Amino acid sequence: MRQSDEMQFAVRTAKAAGRILLEGFDKGVPVEHKGVIDLVTEFDRRADHYILGRIQKTFPGHRILAEESGSTGDGDSPLWLIDPLDGTTNFAHGIPIFSVSIALWEDRRMRLGVVYDPTRRECFWAERGKGAYLGERRLRVSETAELRDSLLVTGFPYDAWSNPDNNLENYARFAMCTQGVRRLGSAALDLAYLAAGRFDGYWELRLGQWDVAAGGLIAEEAGARVTAMDGESPYLSETPSLIAANPILHAKMTAVIKGTAK
Numbered sequence: 001m002r003q004s005d006e007m008q009f010a011v012r013t014a015k016a017a018g019r020i021l022l023e024g025f026d027k028g029v030p031v032e033h034k035g036v037i038d039l040v041t042e043f044d045r046r047a048d049h050y051i052l053g054r055i056q057k058t059f060p061g062h063r064i065l066a067e068e069s070g071s072t073g074d075g076d077s078p079l080w081l082i083d084p085l086d087g088t089t090n091f092a093h094g095i096p097i098f099s100v101s102i103a104l105w106e107d108r109r110m111r112l113g114v115v116y117d118p119t120r121r122e123c124f125w126a127e128r129g130k131g132a133y134l135g136e137r138r139l140r141v142s143e144t145a146e147l148r149d150s151l152l153v154t155g156f157p158y159d160a161w162s163n164p165d166n167n168l169e170n171y172a173r174f175a176m177c178t179q180g181v182r183r184l185g186s187a188a189l190d191l192a193y194l195a196a197g198r199f200d201g202y203w204e205l206r207l208g209q210w211d212v213a214a215g216g217l218i219a220e221e222a223g224a225r226v227t228a229m230d231g232e233s234p235y236l237s238e239t240p241s242l243i244a245a246n247p248i249l250h251a252k253m254t255a256v257i258k259g260t261a262k
Helices: 005-024 041-059 088-092 166-173 187-195 209-221 248-260
Strands: 032-035 040-041 063-066 070-072 077-085 101-104 108-116 122-127 133-136 151-152 180-182 202-204 225-228 242-245
Touching: 005 041, 005 077, 005 101, 005 108, 005 122, 040 041, 040 088, 041 077, 041 101, 041 248, 063 209, 077 088, 077 187, 077 209, 101 151, 101 187, 101 209, 108 187, 108 209, 122 187, 122 209, 133 209, 151 166, 151 187, 166 180, 166 248, 187 202, 187 209, 187 242, 209 225, 209 242, 225 248, 242 248
Parallel strands: 063 077, 151 180, 151 202
Antiparallel strands: 032 040, 063 070, 077 101, 101 108, 108 122, 122 133, 202 242, 225 242
């Protein structure tokens, strides 16, 4: 599949940002706290600075929404959604599960997305209507139709200590009716792994748009149904909460979350 110029740019930029992250990985970098359990490091900011500079130089009229630097630009021009280091807690603890996420929103929909894992050198990408890929390999979600046969993945919101809607009840429900529930610590990789069939389903509460913009499109283009927690609404709200799986398993996951499963 031939990539568009914008897709090629996003892939090159994500890989270069990944090399920046590897310079600091497992070296005991200083950590700052944005919240009680919400961390940031010097390398989040270095990768963020690099990506923003590349976009501003190559697409000077485009807007940017990034986790670390906020938003730039205005109007209705194309919007880049950036997470320069998704999985900062893993990164800070020397755990090799983190990613770079870059997506482009244009004409009221997500046009393309890339999720790059620098430690495994795996590049997941998708363009609207053209399918999802790992490198050059086409991706499809699993065909698992029963929860008892499934392996799920989730995460927990940064306010889990103070907000009773902390996903623990959902976690317990799914732990009792599946082969297991994993927590990797990178929403972008969770969705990419779902697209690759490594996980059968995913759900999570109160994320950032930059966390799921690229991964959500990759999962959709691999055949997943991706929605808000009600099982129907669009998932890209200001603080997305979402369910993603193949259409059959998606309906069953939604029933568990709603408490209507038989």
